[in-house]
Amino acid sequence: QAVPAGSHVRLNLQTGEREAKLPDSKNGESDTREERRRKRYRHARHGVGWAVGLGKVDVDANSFTSEELKKALAKMKESEKAERKVSFLFLKQCTVRKKFRPIEQLKEEFEKLNMKMETDYEIMVKLISKFNSSASTLDEKVAALYDLEYYVHQV
Numbered sequence: 001q002a003v004p005a006g007s008h009v010r011l012n013l014q015t016g017e018r019e020a021k022l023p024d025s026k027n028g029e030s031d032t033r034e035e036r037r038r039k040r041y042r043h044a045r046h047g048v049g050w051a052v053g054l055g056k057v058d059v060d061a062n063s064f065t066s067e068e069l070k071k072a073l074a075k076m077k078e079s080e081k082a083e084r085k086v087s088f089l090f091l092k093q094c095t096v097r098k099k100f101r102p103i104e105q106l107k108e109e110f111e112k113l114n115m116k117m118e119t120d121y122e123i124m125v126k127l128i129s130k131f132n133s134s135a136s137t138l139d140e141k142v143a144a145l146y147d148l149e150y151y152v153h154q155v
Contacts, residue, residue: 124151 008021103119110117118126130136131144 120151120154124148
C-alpha cells in the first residue's frame, strides 16, 4: 500500500508489520512543531499528565520539544550531583567517626585505668590558681608561669 510523503513509518517488532501514522490535520499534513506545542499546553490545562519539575504536560513522548527535554535532563543531572555530594559527605562523616571517639568516652576509659585526662584549658586554670595562691612558694609560682607560657603558646 502506498504511504503519503512525510508520514511517520515504524516497524512493529512483535508482529513484523510496517505501520504508518495517519496525518492529524484536516488538510492531510502532519502537525507542525508549533501546533503540537499548542496542543500540549491545551492538554496540560485540562490535566492530561504530570512531569516532575516541568508542571502539567502531556505525557505523549512525541509532544516534547528538544528544549524541554534538555532542561529536564539538566535538572536530573543537577539532582544527581546533589545526591552524590550528600552521600559523599555522609560517608566522610562516617569514616571520621570511626577514626575518632568523643572526649567524654575517652575520659571514661582513662578513669577506668586510674588516669585522669585534662584539657589544656583545665590545666591552664589550675596553673593560674596555683600562681595566684598565697600558699605557693616562689619556685612553684615560677614553675607555674613556665608551664602556663608553654600552654598559652599551644592554644
